[in-house]
Amino acid sequence: MSDANRKTEAAGEPPGGMAPLEVHDLTVAYQKKPVLWGVDLVAPAGKLIGILGPNGAGKSTLIKACMGLIPPAAGWVKVFGKPISETLSRVGYVPQRESVDWDFPVSVMDVVLMGRYGKVGLFRRPSRADRDVARACLERVKMLPFADRQISNLSGGQQQRVFLARALAQESDLYFMDEPFAGVDAATESAIIELLHDLRGKGKTIFVVHHDLPTARNYFDWLLLLNMRVVAFGPTEEVFTYELLQKAYGGRLTILSEVAEAVRAKGHLG
């Protein structure tokens, strides 16, 4: 906890004087079985933060609990200094691609417009301005020519771009993205990373659940190593070490060799 606080100061005070995300002693349990246990975090502003950990480490659960989608068994979450229910308008979300039914009868444009619903307000219709924002977001991920397509006619990478465009349309300050790189083509992967850097350039804070160790070191400014508890949280160069990764991933051999390779690659690059 104190370590994380020190890092926050090092990263500079966030705008508004409040950390984008502060998590204290967060515990989440599914049917009395703890999934997350005593998680403490204070996230710095304007950073691209990767959440890493083995399967079942609670990565998705953590971001869902931060957004209030799962009630915590204990602890609290503050977003920009306030409870999440008061600051939802500043939070953007990219769920896992598999979490929705892609046969659903909506067009690409319909989905991106959903990103505006929070701003539009209850029972009002999206305005022309909202449509313009949605169109600009689609253009940003190079999906504008697909605006009128039904979403089932898209490839995996295109579906992910649509979800990103929807999150962009939310115009939030803090983003949670659940495995945006899962099952996408190389072109989409580099387009996403460019987009994330762009958002960071605008002072946004972005949490990304990630499963690929070798790329994690290059993609993220900060890393959160998670395995039910926080193993480490800090700048990538301090966290991406053999010892800490081993601690997070336990004795899983295949992953360990992957780690060793990744650390070696790091050594080569200096």
Add this chain to the structure above:
Amino acid sequence: MRLRTPNVLLPKSWVACVAVLLLAGVLPVSAAKIGDMAETDWRTQAVRFLTLSDPAVRYALAGTALLGVACGLLGGFLVVRRMALVGDALSHAVLPGVALGFLWNMSKDPVAIFVGATIAGLLGTGTVFLITRTTRLKEDSALGMVLAGFFGAGLCLMSMFQRLPSGGKAGIDKFLFGQAAALGPGDVRLMAVVTLLVVMVLGVAYKEFLLVSFDPGFAQVSALPTRWLQHLLMLLLAFSVVIALQAVGVVLVSAMLITPAATAYLLTDRMHRLLLIGALLGLVSGVSGAFFSFLGTNLPTGPFMVLSASGLFVLAFFLSPSRGLVPRWWRSRGQRVRIARENTLKAVYQILEDEAFRRDSISLRELAEKRRVTLEAAGGEARSLRRAEFATLDDETVCLTPSGWQRAAAIVRNHRLWELYLTHAAQVAPDHVHDDAEKIEHVLGEDAVRQLERRLQFADTDPHGKPIPGVHAVHGPSPAARPGKPTGYGGNR
């Protein structure tokens, strides 16, 4: 097939229809027929229905139209959320509520029955939710148990009331299979209120229901009151089921929720259109069900409504413009005919090419040998070319017309360009490329051909050393009709 859950359900509704029709003949259905005319032929009945002269007909018509709209609209959400079975459980669970509502003042009071049925329906779905939350049982088992349990309880209560002095006469048994003719002004007023409520709520909160149905997690992050919206949807569903009960019957009301919406899903891939088409189909099924049941004596309405809805589904299944079986078959047939013609043209071209284009016609026997078919089949192929004006056929002699010649040259060019492309650009061995080219030659468009030509720098022979027909061959007259023997691109320069 994109439809999942409803697809499983539809055969069931058919079976139910047949079963109900059989039962209807056996059970003593007490006559609450309009005008108490027991012996009327169907023509008189049809006239009475269509002229709307009888107030009971007007009530039946208005009631079935209203319930069709309400069920069609809400069913759309059930279908896209794969909750079709929830509709089934809900509709069966209302039966004990109907019986108890009837017990309230021993009469068929629409409001008392409405309240009782709604409470029972919501209790049923609540029980399903409770079972899935607190035990290891999954939703399908919970739905199955609750559906049967509540329905059984309702049947017990109803058979007990039947023995009471006022039971059978008041027409409580109509709730099982539905009788639109028994609708009164009070029923229709209630149906109008509920349908108006459904239309208004969906009109105001369409965007919210859309997002909650598509991505509930994102809806919650967008600060939508997801829990309330889900409850509201369930409540509206319960209302619609209950108003539909008397006309459709408990047994089949879920089909009125699912079938029109499922049909609409075959016809469109936008939610708002799905809802509108579903409402329209629900209305049509409701009204036509009322009409058909009206033609005979003592026919229950529900089965006819569901048969109409299922009939519309069958129509859409076969005739939907984009995904229907018949249009798809028609399109693929057109393509098969075209490909067959192109293969014949190619054979004619190759025969002429083997003799260096010294003549411009071939015999049917040559064609049959080249295509390795019987003489009759070759004759059929030649006649198919003649129908498309690609060739003339005189006295067993096939002669390509200018358009036939151009098409033949284009196909041969496509074939050889593709073979060359595969061997050059994709490093495929020359003896591996023929079969692939046999397929691709029929689908290469002009743009793709231009690109291939550029990529291959206008090469003029294919990997097997055969010349590739050039621009002049594809767009000009046949070589036999003009001097010289220009074939490949080299010859055109």
